[in-house]
Amino acid sequence: MTIKSFTKKGLASAAMIAVPSLALAQDAAAPGFDEIGPYIMTTLLFCMAGFLVFFMACGFAMLEGGLVRSKNVTMQMTKNIALYSVAAIMYWLIGFNTMYPGDFNGYFAIGGQTVLDAVGVAAADADLGYASIGSDFFFQLVFVAATASIVSGALAERIKLWPFLAFVVVLTGVMYPISGSWQWGGGWLSEAGFSDFAGSTVVHSVGGWAALAGAIVLGPRIGKYSKDGKVIPIPGSNLALATLGTFILWLGWFGFNGGSQLAMGTVGDVSDVSRIFANTNMAAAAGAVTALILTQVMYKKPDLTMVLNGALAGLVSITAEPLAPTLFGALWIGAVGGVIVVFTVPMLDKLKIDDVVGAIPVHLFAGIWGTIAVIFYNGDASLGTQLLGIAAYGAFTFVASLVLWFILKAVIGIRVGEEEEINGLDMTELGMEAYPEFSKS
């Protein structure tokens, strides 16, 4: 994602001043397609890509709903629809203008509420070099929702609803927008030459760091690790739902990466968008196949949950640079993502960090890999700057998240009680089961 242009209104207004007669005024006020076409096409791109990324919220919900036990499904769905909605409101309130503050010191500027274009805005008053504010705002806000979804999956089955949502308020309103402004808002990392096209680091690693901090503070689910240190798997309740969720995320990713071209007004731009689609798809396929083969070889049986994570890791890996690589480049970058997942899921378990859906391997570890992989196909990127960006986002998000989780833990408590956890959050926190007929009729 390149930096938004800030050539706001004002360009066209000079032409409007001299209006000697009505006929002449109409001539002057009717710009041709060359002038308004790119604005229309890019606005359309943001709307369509935004719909697709919005649908990723559904993908996350289904993936998480399938990988938690049936006694926690209602809670997981509640968290998903609530976090999306909270993110939408927070991003309007301060997030969007904090992330895109225009001219600022490059590190930190808290913005105000988002204000849309006027109803029926005239071409002369629109940002013809870019897109409508509504489409840009919507496209950006569905990204921040994806970041929050990453956190909900990792912390599932044991975190209380309200402390989780309190974290989401700060993450989506303040933390993500501040760190996002460093790169996409034209801040210091963008000045330094850091490259992250659609957000391997800015979106996915940020979610992963926040999730990692939360998983450490929260602790593992009861029964996940035995006293003698063995890992006790807790299988998910519905792998069909988890697979559906993964396919939905895969679909949504075309909007995530394709829309991040941020322009569709030229042959080059629209062709690039399609190039991004093809590369994105290839990386996901490679990640899935890699996990399929690796689990067959290592464990004698393929593990579907790892294949699903592998596809997502492939997607995260290609997100930092989905445009420049060849299809073969996308293939091997995605394949490495699949390898990362298969090896880091058991590694986290060894550290007794309980990540219910594999969000940390998929979004954080593959995100770091994808951000490094930019240097192989994008000549403008350097390893040093990529590592600087990874470290900056990691330090800020991990520390800020850690502090926030500890504050929440001290002030209101973040974890349900032992009995509540064993009986399931659905009945104890919500009094509502996702599948009531199974036990009652």
Place this chain on the structure above:
Amino acid sequence: MKLIIATIKPFKLEEVREALTDIGVRGMMVTEIKGFGSQSGHTEIYRGAEYAVNFVPKIKLEIAVSAAMADQVVEAITKAARTGKIGDGKIFVLDIQQAMRVRTGETNDDAL
């Protein structure tokens, strides 16, 4: 009257049902259960972590028949359910003290 309780491998249910209806058994109760016997459990891997499957899925049959028919039923189940491999299951035969058909009030052998 005898109650025959049999545990069998799930995929053998259809064969056992056919064998029993062939010899005139007119009803049975079927439950999906999990358990272990000599077969014990086995291990599987989920997301890189090995875990023991201590309880193996089985089908439990409960069949109430007249005392005269019990041996024939046991033989039919044994024949149909046997694969020769470990985990084929077990059959228990118990006495029934009383039986009642709810619809008509018939009792004992008439109720079976």
